Amino acid sequence: MTQPDDSAPIIRVRGLRTQFGSHVVHDGLDLDVYRGEILGVVGGSGTGKSVLLRAITGLERPAAGRIEAFGTEVLTASPDDRDRLDDRWGVMFQDGALFSSLTVRENVEVPLRRIPDLTPELRRALADLKISLVGLPYRAGDAYPSELSGGMRKRAGLARALALDPEVVFLDEPTAGLDPIGASAFDQLINTLSEALGLTVFLVTHDLDTLYATCDRIAVLAEKRVLVTGTLPEMLEVDHPWVQEYFTGPRARLARDAVRPDTKTEAD
Amino acid sequence: MTTSMPTSGLQIEHEESGAAPVISLSGALTVHALASLQAGLKEVPQTSVIDLSKVTRIDTAGAWALADLERRAAASGGRLRYRGASEAAELLLDTVRRAMPVAEPAPGTATGLRALFEATGKRVVGGYDFLRGLVAFLGMFLAGLFRVVIHPREFRFTSLVAHCDDVGLRAVPIVSLMAFLIGVVLAFQGATQLRQFGAEVFVVDLIAISVLRELGILLTAIIVAGRTASAFCAAIGSMKMRQEIDAMRTLGLDPVTVLFVPRILALLLMLPILGLIADIMGLFGGALMSWIELGISPSMFRTRLVADIDISNVIVGLVKAPVFAVIIGVVGCHAGMQVKGDAESLGRMTSSAVVTAIFAVIVADALFSIFFAEVGM
Numbered sequence: 001m002t003q004p005d006d007s008a009p010i011i012r013v014r015g016l017r018t019q020f021g022s023h024v025v026h027d028g029l030d031l032d033v034y035r036g037e038i039l040g041v042v043g044g045s046g047t048g049k050s051v052l053l054r055a056i057t058g059l060e061r062p063a064a065g066r067i068e069a070f071g072t073e074v075l076t077a078s079p080d081d082r083d084r085l086d087d088r089w090g091v092m093f094q095d096g097a098l099f100s101s102l103t104v105r106e107n108v109e110v111p112l113r114r115i116p117d118l119t120p121e122l123r124r125a126l127a128d129l130k131i132s133l134v135g136l137p138y139r140a141g142d143a144y145p146s147e148l149s150g151g152m153r154k155r156a157g158l159a160r161a162l163a164l165d166p167e168v169v170f171l172d173e174p175t176a177g178l179d180p181i182g183a184s185a186f187d188q189l190i191n192t193l194s195e196a197l198g199l200t201v202f203l204v205t206h207d208l209d210t211l212y213a214t215c216d217r218i219a220v221l222a223e224k225r226v227l228v229t230g231t232l233p234e235m236l237e238v239d240h241p242w243v244q245e246y247f248t249g250p251r252a253r254l255a256r257d258a259v260r261p262d263t264k265t266e267a268d
Numbered sequence: 269m270t271t272s273m274p275t276s277g278l279q280i281e282h283e284e285s286g287a288a289p290v291i292s293l294s295g296a297l298t299v300h301a302l303a304s305l306q307a308g309l310k311e312v313p314q315t316s317v318i319d320l321s322k323v324t325r326i327d328t329a330g331a332w333a334l335a336d337l338e339r340r341a342a343a344s345g346g347r348l349r350y351r352g353a354s355e356a357a358e359l360l361l362d363t364v365r366r367a368m369p370v371a372e373p374a375p376g377t378a379t380g381l382r383a384l385f386e387a388t389g390k391r392v393v394g395g396y397d398f399l400r401g402l403v404a405f406l407g408m409f410l411a412g413l414f415r416v417v418i419h420p421r422e423f424r425f426t427s428l429v430a431h432c433d434d435v436g437l438r439a440v441p442i443v444s445l446m447a448f449l450i451g452v453v454l455a456f457q458g459a460t461q462l463r464q465f466g467a468e469v470f471v472v473d474l475i476a477i478s479v480l481r482e483l484g485i486l487l488t489a490i491i492v493a494g495r496t497a498s499a500f501c502a503a504i505g506s507m508k509m510r511q512e513i514d515a516m517r518t519l520g521l522d523p524v525t526v527l528f529v530p531r532i533l534a535l536l537l538m539l540p541i542l543g544l545i546a547d548i549m550g551l552f553g554g555a556l557m558s559w560i561e562l563g564i565s566p567s568m569f570r571t572r573l574v575a576d577i578d579i580s581n582v583i584v585g586l587v588k589a590p591v592f593a594v595i596i597g598v599v600g601c602h603a604g605m606q607v608k609g610d611a612e613s614l615g616r617m618t619s620s621a622v623v624t625a626i627f628a629v630i631v632a633d634a635l636f637s638i639f640f641a642e643v644g645m
Contacts, residue, residue: 100612117303126299128369129332138372146610164299165327196363197328198356 010035010168010200011056016065018048018055025051027224029065033168038194038201040211043221044242049204050094052221053170056202057091058082070167087114090166094173096157098145104131104156105141111163130159135189151182155189162193168200175207187213208255220246277301277324280308288349289313294322297330305333312337314346321352331357331364339368405602406594409532412524422522427530435496435531436538440545442495443488447546450483451475451553459561468562472572475554480581484546486633489592492539493625497600500531501621504604505614513605532597539593543586584645588636592629599625 009032016029025048033039043049054060056067058074067074070088072081090111098107108127112118118126131141134155145153154174161169174190175183187210194201194214205211211218212232219229220243228238235247246252277295291312297305312318318334320326338348353361377383416423458471504527507513513523551573558564564572603621607614 100610112299115299115302118299119303122302122306125336125369126302126329126332128371129328129364129367132367132369133328133363138369139374142374146608146612162328165329192363196359198360 009033010070011202012066012068013052013056014066014068016052016055016062016067018051018060018062024224026055026062026065029221029225031219031226031229033200033202034217035167035200036194036198037216038190038203038214040215040218041202041204041221042206042211042218042246047221048224049221050172053091053172053202053204057089057170058085087164088166089168089170090161090164091170092154092157092161092172092174094176095150096145096153098153098156098160100145103142103144104136104148104159107145107156108141108160108163111160114164127159127163130163131156133162133193134159135185151178151186154178154186158189162197165197166199168202170202170204172204173206174203175205175210180209183207183209184213186210190214208252212255278304278308279322280305282312289316290319290351291316292319292322294324296324297326297333299327299329302329302333305330309333309337312341314341314344315348316346317349317351319351320354320357323354323357326357326360328360328364331360332368334361335365335368338365401606402598402602405605406598408524409528409594409598409601412522412529413533415522416525416529422525424526424530427526428534431531431534432538434499435492435534436541439492439495439538439542443491443542443546444549446487446491447479447484447549448553450487451479451550451555452557454478454483454550455554455557456561459558463562469564469568469572471554471558471562472564472569473576475558476551476573476577477581479550479554480547480577480585482585482633482637484550485543485585485588485592486629488542488546489539489589489596489629489633490626492535492542492592493596493599493629494622496535497596497603497621497625498618500597500600501603501607501618502614504601505607505617508605508607509609509611509614528597528601531601532594535593535597536590539596540586540589543589547582547585580645584640588633591632591636595628595632596625599628 011031011033013029013031016026016031018025029052031052041049041052051060055062056069056074058077062075069085072085074085077085098104099110102110105124105127108130109123112123112126128138128141132138136152136155136159140148140152140156145156148156158169158171158174161171171190175186178186190201190203190210191214193199201214203210203215215232217229217231218235220227220235220238222240222242227240228235228243230238232247235243238244238247278297278301279294281292281294283290283292289312291309293305295301323330334348341348350358350361454475455471458474459468462468462470462474504513507527513527516523516526555564555566555569558569559566600621603617603624607617
């Protein structure tokens, strides 16, 4: 799974330009996402990683450029096409973005309600399965989001994103704010799910450990565009001050050493 | 025997061959076909072979249906075997099988009469705790006030002035308009009733006594409760949410003197003034309406007012203002301190602060009425 299965990308971004007022976030950004890969998007604070995620999923309207997902133009898609796209991807927001008035199980059932002939019992059973798949205990399904810890909320958010078995999931800072044990359990979860469900994962992160533990390919956002993409070893060769600093700084070395002995072997 | 589901492209074929029947599935085993798949798998024998070689796509919902079938088969002593499953399907089935949720019964909840008693008991205890919390908060405020009197340096004068502006000055237009309209309404209603007896001139007494004793200050307090209790609760609650209050404590600042004393003191200073403004505007509205409706000239209104209405009516009205002010301030700040980490509790506490403050003001007003009736004022 280190190598993309298909040669054609399933998401293709070309010449993307986003701006807020006079502040230009992206200018001429190109990016490809291939089926089955875990793509890590990194960049300094304020380089627009989350904005890119929001632009691809249609939450933010770019000023110019083209975004194509599964052969559909995201920006000009008809409402029906949008619905079909929404079925094919799932988004996990930073703090889970669960609906606070619903229990976790009801949250996961929300996307399942779009399937017309699913009985309430089946819906409930599938929601329970998703909750268990992301590693939450059965009883968490009855809890309200405010009763869960940050890590559990993220897992519940992932369960909701996975409810319809999307082909791509977008994860916004999945390990931010988690303790190291929780974060590495989440990394493991992403690996397992991507392998078992054949998921493509678009991962926005700051976390070097996550990059080392999960990502097949990395895209670096800098200077308002995707500066470079490639595998981790390739990143070390890139001759750019920020990339050098990021991937060879003291924290990067620690993360690299930590992952070398075991974690990556079973993912490879 | 073939069952075909044209909508989903799912087909289920039963074949009786040799030892175990073979169920051959073809098409997409996805969440969209789950309902028909579940229905089609219902009468599968406990021991059978499931052929997946013609399955084009399988997702977790399809895998769940198979795992569920396995579980039911195992429960009745049967066993399912698979044939022709792709590597990905095997992996998915394995993952789903491991994750199959085991239903845990919810912890026993009381029902019927017991539940009723339990809920009632919880509410009574909750109400008692709430009242105790309010009284403790009032004590905290008084202690803070006392502290400020002893150490005037700790007092935040700027903050007090800012809150006075917010609580008092900015409320003047709405309070004036409200009181003016109340005066108008009273004069109008009084006129229609009193005219039947030819006692129009008593409308002055009616307006003066009801506005000065009760309505002026009570309605002002209610408006201020809606405006200010919610504002106090929201301001303090959002500070609590962002841990600003914790930060204050670690920096050696006492939230009582920094946040509560200036707010409640501002209310204490401003509410009597607002009450007085309401009294004046109420009389003004009443006088105007009496003039238009009954032809009682302003000078006659004034003469009658001065002659008939004792100053004690004004005192009885305004003496309640400081008490209402403390009630509104304490309820608002206390509710703000009850806010938990989430935004939902902020909204809940804000609306509960307004309701509690208005309710408490009305209760206090009723107690005042009884008290003044007893002492004969």
